[in-house]
Amino acid sequence: MTSTTVQRGDIIQVGGRACRVSNLFQLPQGSEQLLFESGELLTMHTRTRLVAVRMQRRR
Template structure:
């Protein structure tokens, strides 16, 4: 069977956030397009919508991340 991509929900710390991750902010799904490092370990997150969010190194988020390697149908 061919390998396919699938989005999975995982919990990540502020340091593990990646471009392409999708998080919910105010009930709206927002895709991360850029991450800028700020002093003190904080990060400025830019979204596809043009909105921004600042997080600290201690911030924990649940993100949808696209991963490869899933085989077969999902039940």
């Protein structure tokens, strides 16, 4: 996952904890600031690469 592919609802493991993305904020130069359900923030720069889980939405 990169700053251009992250989406709301993605679950990202940070420091051994699974964190769900509740909102995204676009920053300059292609960076994104992620707001997790816990209230914590994480800034992803254009070179940041993370492993995440994306659940399929039922239709």
